[in-house]
Amino acid sequence: MRIKFKLDGEYVEVDAKHTDTLLKILKDKLVVGSVHFGCGEGTCGACIVLVNGRPRYSCLTLAGYVDGKEVTTVAGLAHDGELSEIQKAFLENDAAQCGYCTPGMILTAKALLDRNPSPTDEEIFDALAGNLCRCTGYVPIINAIKSLSKKR
Amino acid sequence: MARLRGRGIAAICYPTGMNLGGDPSQTVIVAQPDGKFIVNVASVELGQGLRTALAQIAAEAIGASVEDVEVRFGDTQTAPHDTGTFASRTTHRMGNAIVKAGQEIRQILIDVASKILEVSPQDLEIGNGKVWVKGVPDKFLTVKHVVNQAQFVYNTPVVGKGHYVKPKSDVDPDTGESDPHSTMAHGCIVADVEVDTETGIVTVLQIYTVYEVGRAINPKLVEGQIIGGMLMGLGAALTETVYPRYPQLTHQATSFREYVLPTAGDAPKIVYKIVESPTETGPYGAKGVGEMVANGIAPAIVNAVYDAIGVQITELPITPEKVLKALREKQ
Numbered sequence: 355m356r357i358k359f360k361l362d363g364e365y366v367e368v369d370a371k372h373t374d375t376l377l378k379i380l381k382d383k384l385v386v387g388s389v390h391f392g393c394g395e396g397t398c399g400a401c402i403v404l405v406n407g408r409p410r411y412s413c414l415t416l417a418g419y420v421d422g423k424e425v426t427t428v429a430g431l432a433h434d435g436e437l438s439e440i441q442k443a444f445l446e447n448d449a450a451q452c453g454y455c456t457p458g459m460i461l462t463a464k465a466l467l468d469r470n471p472s473p474t475d476e477e478i479f480d481a482l483a484g485n486l487c488r489c490t491g492y493v494p495i496i497n498a499i500k501s502l503s504k505k506r
Numbered sequence: 507m508a509r510l511r512g513r514g515i516a517a518i519c520y521p522t523g524m525n526l527g528g529d530p531s532q533t534v535i536v537a538q539p540d541g542k543f544i545v546n547v548a549s550v551e552l553g554q555g556l557r558t559a560l561a562q563i564a565a566e567a568i569g570a571s572v573e574d575v576e577v578r579f580g581d582t583q584t585a586p587h588d589t590g591t592f593a594s595r596t597t598h599r600m601g602n603a604i605v606k607a608g609q610e611i612r613q614i615l616i617d618v619a620s621k622i623l624e625v626s627p628q629d630l631e632i633g634n635g636k637v638w639v640k641g642v643p644d645k646f647l648t649v650k651h652v653v654n655q656a657q658f659v660y661n662t663p664v665v666g667k668g669h670y671v672k673p674k675s676d677v678d679p680d681t682g683e684s685d686p687h688s689t690m691a692h693g694c695i696v697a698d699v700e701v702d703t704e705t706g707i708v709t710v711l712q713i714y715t716v717y718e719v720g721r722a723i724n725p726k727l728v729e730g731q732i733i734g735g736m737l738m739g740l741g742a743a744l745t746e747t748v749y750p751r752y753p754q755l756t757h758q759a760t761s762f763r764e765y766v767l768p769t770a771g772d773a774p775k776i777v778y779k780i781v782e783s784p785t786e787t788g789p790y791g792a793k794g795v796g797e798m799v800a801n802g803i804a805p806a807i808v809n810a811v812y813d814a815i816g817v818q819i820t821e822l823p824i825t826p827e828k829v830l831k832a833l834r835e836k837q
Contacts, residue, residue, distance in 0.1 A: 398762055488767070493773050
């Protein structure tokens with residue numbers, strides 16, 4: 355099966371089996387370094403990408419699903435060498451340690467703020483419930499998101 | 507049925523490293539022609555911030571500016587021996603080795619600068635990437651220039667090597683006396699919890715911690731350890747079965763559905779304070795922090811649950827099932 359989709363703003367075309375996951379295609383065929391394999395069963399969030407702006411576990415998404423759609427990885431957030439707001443907020447709040455969860459965290463946070471610019475604590479907790487982090491204790495990540503909340 | 511609140515306290519003394527002569531660290535620092543320094547370290551940066559902390563230590567020991575120091579990790583083929591990143595040891599053990607290596611380089615730079623300036627080495631000071639004659643800080647040579655002169659004019663290798671190990675200390679058979687550890691860090695944890703006696707669910711509302719860490723080489727990184735360790739300890743207290751193969755291999759958790767980690771919503775409010783009491787045995791007084799900040803959390807939570815419901819849970823994690831069972835047995 356030939357699938358064509360927009361990856362971080364540029365059209366790509368790849369051959370995929372019907373059973374291939376989006377994660378497999380991104381990692382093996384398109385060599386996207388920032389998308390991580392964690393659990394492979396949709397609990398850790400290391401593989402999250404945005405599909406048409408919504409976060410999805412790429413390990414549970416069949417590659418064919420994104421045909422004709424727009425896929426965004428964390429590498430697609432910076433423009434002209436300048437980090438996006440959410441990336442800067444993560445940096446300023448020391449919201450990364452080992453970095454394995456970080457791309458998924460940033461994309462989940464971006465999707466949250468895009469649809470809800472002033473989330474409550476509960477809404478932030480709900481949004482991050484599918485992203486596990488072992489290093490930071492989440493507090494700096496939550497602070498990074500809050501620093502961009504428009505309600506301040 | 508009620509929601510009962512309780513407060514628990516725990517204190518911790520925690521040794522740094524493996525001790526008993528068993529965990530040596532070695533390093534070699536090499537100056538590059540552009541005046542930068544490569545610190546070769548066989549242990550590994552896990553995200554805790556060694557890359558930054560060890561660069562700070564090297565810069566301080568050499569007298570270089572921290573931007574000119576690069577720490578290279580994990581290549582056991584090109585770096586000298588190190589026992590590894592574990593036991594809260596790397597900043598302390600490798601830091602000590604780096605201090606020695608850095609001081610060797612500092613001496614080389616001062617010797618070369620004394621030849622360039624035709625002054626006695628004793629009259630020179632070095633720091634922050636500059637070398638100057640005492641009392642005349644405005645007239646200085648850059649470390650970069652001195653390195654370059656050493657390599658191209660004075661034919662002097664700008665290389666430093668360092669080693670650290672806590673020597674083995676045998677137990678005195680008469681007195682039982684021994685010197686088993688290189689340094690001890692200390693801490694105290696207070697946990698406030700709420701226990702729902704209907705569901706058995708324990709919620710940690712607030713954690714207060716104070717840790718004595720020797721010297722916080724980089725306070726921001728220490729904070730990162732404290733907050734991360736807090737949540738790891740909270741997971742061990744409430745949800746994580748930390749004996750994954752007990753009692754049989756078939757009982758181990760096979761996924762994050764069974765091995766339940768805390769998520770963002772489980773993070774309690776945390777108030778923390780860092781106390782600095784530099785140790786003589788550490789690089790600029792630093793002690794190990796990594797494990798201590800996780801290990802005291804569960805005891806504080808267990809005590810807080812005891813305070814709330816009057817029953818001491820003696821096996822982690824404190825699952826709702828164990829709370830309800832304990833409450834029933836109490837009645």
